[in-house]
Amino acid sequence: MTTLxxxxxxxxxxxxxxxxxxxxxxVTMGLMRVINLAHGGFALIGGALAHxxxxxxxxxxxxxxxxxxxxxxxxxxxxxxxxxxxxRMGELQQVLATIGIAFMIIATVNYTLGxxxxxxxxxxxxxxxxxxxxxxxxYHRVAVIVAGLLVTLFLYLLIERTRFGIRxxxxxxxxxTAATLGINTGRIFALTFxxxxxxxxxxxILGAELLPIEAYYPLRYMVLFLVVVAVGGMGSIxxxxxxxxxxxxxxxxxxxxxxxYGTIVFFVTMAVLLTLRPQGLLGKGRA
Amino acid sequence: xxxxxxxxxxxxxxxxxxxxxxxxxxxxxxxxRIVIMMIFVLSIDLILGLGGIVxxxxxxxxxxxAYAAGLFAVHVSNDPLLGLLAxxxxxxxxxxxxxxxxxxxxGLTLIMLSIAVAQVLAEIANRARDWTGxxxxxxxxxxxxxxxxxxxxxxxxTGYIYCVVVLFVVLFALKGLKASPLGLMARGxxxxxxxxxxxxxxxxxxxxxxxxxxxxxxxxxxxLAAQITQLVSLEVFSFTLSAEAVIMLILGGAGRLxxxxxxxxxxxxxxxxxxxVDPINWLFxxxxxxxxxxxxxxxxxxxxxxxxxxxxxxxx
Amino acid sequence: xxxxxxxxLAVTVAACLLAGAAQADTIRVGVIAPFSxxxxxxxxxxxxxxxxxxxxxxxxxxxxxxxxLYRDTGGVNPDQTRALAQELLIREGVDYLSGLVFxxxxxxxxxxxxxxxxxxxIMNAATxxxxxxxxxxxxxxxxxxxxxxPMADWALAQGITTAVTAVTDYGPGIDAENAFRSAFEAGxxxxxxxxxxxxxTTDFAPFMQRVRDQAPAAVFGFLPAGPPTYAFTRAYNENGxxxxxxxxxxxxxTDETTLEALGEPAMGLHxxxxxxxxxESEMNHAFTARLAEMFPxxxxxxASVGAYDGAAxxxxxxxxxxxxxxxxxxxxxxxxxxxxxxxxxxxxxxxHITQNVYIRMVDRDAEGRLINREIDTIEAVPxxxxxx
Numbered sequence: 001m002t003t004l005x006x007x008x009x010x011x012x013x014x015x016x017x018x019x020x021x022x023x024x025x026x027v028t029m030g031l032m033r034v035i036n037l038a039h040g041g042f043a044l045i046g047g048a049l050a051h052x053x054x055x056x057x058x059x060x061x062x063x064x065x066x067x068x069x070x071x072x073x074x075x076x077x078x079x080x081x082x083x084x085x086x087x088r089m090g091e092l093q094q095v096l097a098t099i100g101i102a103f104m105i106i107a108t109v110n111y112t113l114g115x116x117x118x119x120x121x122x123x124x125x126x127x128x129x130x131x132x133x134x135x136x137x138x139y140h141r142v143a144v145i146v147a148g149l150l151v152t153l154f155l156y157l158l159i160e161r162t163r164f165g166i167r168x169x170x171x172x173x174x175x176x177t178a179a180t181l182g183i184n185t186g187r188i189f190a191l192t193f194x195x196x197x198x199x200x201x202x203x204x205i206l207g208a209e210l211l212p213i214e215a216y217y218p219l220r221y222m223v224l225f226l227v228v229v230a231v232g233g234m235g236s237i238x239x240x241x242x243x244x245x246x247x248x249x250x251x252x253x254x255x256x257x258x259x260x261y262g263t264i265v266f267f268v269t270m271a272v273l274l275t276l277r278p279q280g281l282l283g284k285g286r287a
Numbered sequence: 288x289x290x291x292x293x294x295x296x297x298x299x300x301x302x303x304x305x306x307x308x309x310x311x312x313x314x315x316x317x318x319x320r321i322v323i324m325m326i327f328v329l330s331i332d333l334i335l336g337l338g339g340i341v342x343x344x345x346x347x348x349x350x351x352x353a354y355a356a357g358l359f360a361v362h363v364s365n366d367p368l369l370g371l372l373a374x375x376x377x378x379x380x381x382x383x384x385x386x387x388x389x390x391x392x393x394g395l396t397l398i399m400l401s402i403a404v405a406q407v408l409a410e411i412a413n414r415a416r417d418w419t420g421x422x423x424x425x426x427x428x429x430x431x432x433x434x435x436x437x438x439x440x441x442x443x444x445t446g447y448i449y450c451v452v453v454l455f456v457v458l459f460a461l462k463g464l465k466a467s468p469l470g471l472m473a474r475g476x477x478x479x480x481x482x483x484x485x486x487x488x489x490x491x492x493x494x495x496x497x498x499x500x501x502x503x504x505x506x507x508x509x510x511l512a513a514q515i516t517q518l519v520s521l522e523v524f525s526f527t528l529s530a531e532a533v534i535m536l537i538l539g540g541a542g543r544l545x546x547x548x549x550x551x552x553x554x555x556x557x558x559x560x561x562x563x564v565d566p567i568n569w570l571f572x573x574x575x576x577x578x579x580x581x582x583x584x585x586x587x588x589x590x591x592x593x594x595x596x597x598x599x600x601x602x603x
Numbered sequence: 604x605x606x607x608x609x610x611x612l613a614v615t616v617a618a619c620l621l622a623g624a625a626q627a628d629t630i631r632v633g634v635i636a637p638f639s640x641x642x643x644x645x646x647x648x649x650x651x652x653x654x655x656x657x658x659x660x661x662x663x664x665x666x667x668x669x670x671x672l673y674r675d676t677g678g679v680n681p682d683q684t685r686a687l688a689q690e691l692l693i694r695e696g697v698d699y700l701s702g703l704v705f706x707x708x709x710x711x712x713x714x715x716x717x718x719x720x721x722x723x724x725i726m727n728a729a730t731x732x733x734x735x736x737x738x739x740x741x742x743x744x745x746x747x748x749x750x751x752x753p754m755a756d757w758a759l760a761q762g763i764t765t766a767v768t769a770v771t772d773y774g775p776g777i778d779a780e781n782a783f784r785s786a787f788e789a790g791x792x793x794x795x796x797x798x799x800x801x802x803x804t805t806d807f808a809p810f811m812q813r814v815r816d817q818a819p820a821a822v823f824g825f826l827p828a829g830p831p832t833y834a835f836t837r838a839y840n841e842n843g844x845x846x847x848x849x850x851x852x853x854x855x856x857t858d859e860t861t862l863e864a865l866g867e868p869a870m871g872l873h874x875x876x877x878x879x880x881x882x883e884s885e886m887n888h889a890f891t892a893r894l895a896e897m898f899p900x901x902x903x904x905x906a907s908v909g910a911y912d913g914a915a916x917x918x919x920x921x922x923x924x925x926x927x928x929x930x931x932x933x934x935x936x937x938x939x940x941x942x943x944x945x946x947x948x949x950x951x952x953x954x955h956i957t958q959n960v961y962i963r964m965v966d967r968d969a970e971g972r973l974i975n976r977e978i979d980t981i982e983a984v985p986x987x988x989x990x991x
Contacts, residue, residue, distance in 0.1 A: 010806070010808045014806045014808070095341070096533065096581050100577030104574035107568050111571075114644075115644055118864070138842075211830065212830045214829070220641070226395075256812075260801075263407075263801045264411070268403075271400055271403045274392070274399060275392070316690055317686050414772075421773060422774035423707060423730050423774040426713075441715070518681045518685075562639060
């Protein structure tokens with residue numbers, strides 16, 4: 001019984017971290033129809049900025065905010081210069097172009113900060129653990145769970161309830177028609193891309209206790225992020241949410257019960273799910 | 288005349304391979320690695336360039352071929368050609384088995400499934416360490432002479448000639464395949480699966496056959512690597528290997544076989560030179576190279592001469 | 604395989620390469636290591652330590668000048684490693700090989716080293732069996748058995764009688780688990796549980812929870828360096844193992860290049876290892892000071908000392924035997940010298956380095972930096988893996 005509860009607690013905490021770092025990818029991949037293998041690159045940029053700021057004495061929360069903002073500002077010219085053209089390419093070209101971008105981000109971080117770990121010292125408030133009675137849960141995981149719920153709510157409201165969301169959905173469904181209706185689709189796409197990059201940075205920073213920031217971050221975890229998005233269904237925030245929690249719990253369960261087969265269970269589950277539902281759990285239409 | 292012209296690139300390639308043997312007698316080990324990689328990338332050109340099947344898991348077949356050839360050499364026979372057949376068969380079997388599932392999928396799903404196959408195989412190889420040596424690598428591979436005649440020598444002359452011969456056999460086989468009914472149908476499926484389905488072509492079955500042949504060739508490449516290095520490590524299944532091979536193909540130009548050869552040559556040589564000048568930052572250069580090609584030469588470097596011709600012609 | 608001796612090869616090379624004759628008294632050493640990719644730090648640490656050694660001892664010995672050539676493997680890549688070794692031997696005419704961080708890479712060179720009679724000084728690759736693969740292999744690093752057995756013995760001496768092992772599920776991890784278990788149980792301890800964690804694990808909380816539930820006196824961990832180690836030590840603290848009084852036992856987890864990144868949670872971790880940058884000796888102070896002076900920002904770790912002693916061993920072999928491979932191997936057997944890590948020697952039986960193993964505890968030095976403070980020494984430990 002305790003094991004079952006432990007699986008649930010750890011699974012949700014881990015799943016929420018997976019969700020936080022892949023939701024940005026779900027936004028760009030689903031809404032803008034681009035297979036963005038450089039997603040981890042934006043998490044890395046955010047993490048590296050936060051590392052630089054916080055280790056130079058900036059407050060953790062302020063550093064996080066500035067790093068997310070900084071990543072979004074870096075993402076803007078990249079969207080205008082590179083991604084605006086990548087949207088129109090075939091999937092193979094998208095894969096290659098974004099791998100190229102990931103390589104360049106890795107090399108840049110490696111050149112400026114070296115190839116060692118880039119820790120982001122957590123503030124006093126996030127250290128220590130919450131006592132759940134039968135066991136403890138680290139505070140920073142509690143923070144990730146709260147952040148994950150807030151992000152989900154924010155994205156839901158943004159996409160479903162705001163003018164921006166309406167325009168975005170219109171631009172995604174039919175770009176040309178949306179443009180004739182006077183919607184500045186270029187700007188909508190740029191803003192959405194920045195949002196995706198910002199979420200990547202936020203996830204990178206909050207998840208850094210588990211997936212520590214270092215230059216090769218984008219390549220090391222590329223497959224992990226893609227699995228979550230593919231299983232969840234591209235563009236579906238709820239899908240990513242369900243997939244992340246599901247995969248997180250499954251992975252955690254296999255670690256408790258049969259760690260020997262952890263990796264195989266993870267990928268076989270993914271393969272089965274994708275075969276049964278090629279569009280992902282909650283994906284809609286063409287991927 | 289036309290017949291003759293189609294042989295010009297091949298003659299040139301053979302001349303290049305022979306020329307390299309004499310021009311770089313001390314770099315045969317590196318040249319051999321390039322040749323093996325060319326075979327591997329040709330296997331991707333078959334499924335991606337000809338069949339339009341986009342995957343990022345071709346290393347699954349390469350790795351299986353490598354381990355099969357290694358196990359064959361250790362436990363059955365140290366004859367290189369038989370080992371090559373073993374690698375080829377193993378690559379084909381894995382491609383066929385996984386293809387039954389994969390070839391029904393497309394887009395991101397297919398990419399993810401192909402990655403999963405390679406990852407699961409890597410984990411199996413890691414766990415079966417009594418057979419594969421796990422993370423330490425599979426050792427004890429000692430190859431006998433080729434056809435009982437030619438021993439593998441220290442400088443790598445035999446190894447180079449062996450791999451070059453295999454490369455040309457594969458290249459000519461693929462040229463034949465391309466011109467065959469299967470090849471033509473594959474091109475049709477690539478351009479429009481719906482249309483081919485409409486005229487009654489068995490799309491799924493043809494894709495599966497193509498994928499299996501591609502797997503066999505990747506298996507050959509893996510087997511060669513195992514025989515030359517005499518060691519197989521888990522990295523033969525790595526995602527990076529699959530991704531880099533696709534990059535090399537697109538760099539050269541997909542769908543025309545020679546693009547695979549050109550792409551590998553340029554990527555490996557640039558990597559080799561860049562890594563010896565500035566090992567820390569060569570990755571930036573590779574990334575930039577990929578971006579430039581995708582943006583400005585979507586058909587690969589093979590299309591550079593015609594593109595330049597047009598440019599110069601246009602300027603006139 | 605055609606058997607080509609060094610001499611035959613030299614004749615071939617000399618006949619083809621006239622330039623070779625002009626550099627007859629320069630001994631060249633090829634260093635094969637990752638200089639790019641996620642493991643680039645290894646190559647960097649190797650090169651810096653070798654350059655420190657050359658700055659201290661000059662580039663000439665016994666009438667020969669010594670030149671080091673560096674080649675990049677990018678990571679675990681036996682194909683590339685073998686090709687590079689061939690290039691170094693055939694085109695560059697090197698007389699010694701060295702470097703080699705990963706086991707598969709080292710194994711890929713074995714046959715070449717034997718055929719060409721080239722002494723090959725392995726600076727890291729830590730599986731015991733490696734040195735049995737070629738009579739020309741020497742090693743100045745460590746083996747997992749060499750440092751793990753003393754860890755288990757020390758734990759027993761502290762009155763720790765129950766432990767859980769948690770290792771990454773791959774070759775070196777299994778090696779470490781076996782070493783710990785055999786020594787711990789031989790000394791009367793009980794291993795309550797042996798956990799093997801998948802190599803792709805990013806979240807270690809479940810394993811730590813499982814350890815905690817069994818309430819052992821200690822947990823012995825082994826993971827590949829880098830991100831997994833970081834997350835593992837985090838999980839140790841966050842799941843309350845420290846508060847529960849479960850002692851952390853490890854080996855290379857508190858590597859100096861990542862120690863600052865581990866931060867406060869690393870305090871008090873116990874590890875057994877063959878080198879600490881904080882080792883108290885004049886020689887080590889001089890070494891670390893010069894390293895920091897020549898390469899600001901660099902810290903010494905196991906890779907540095909492996910390369911530094913590798914260079915020392917090569918210098919000795921060159922001084923005695925020049926470019927004569929078999930004679931150089933003879934000269935290396937039993938050779939003993941003083942290293943920044945303490946007294947070391949080459950065991951003729953295994954061609955592996957015999958050295959002190961230190962029990963260390965993470966602590967802060969006078970300037971507040973995290974260090975591995977040595978609290979106990981087990982003297983002159985040979986490789987313990989091959990007798991198993």
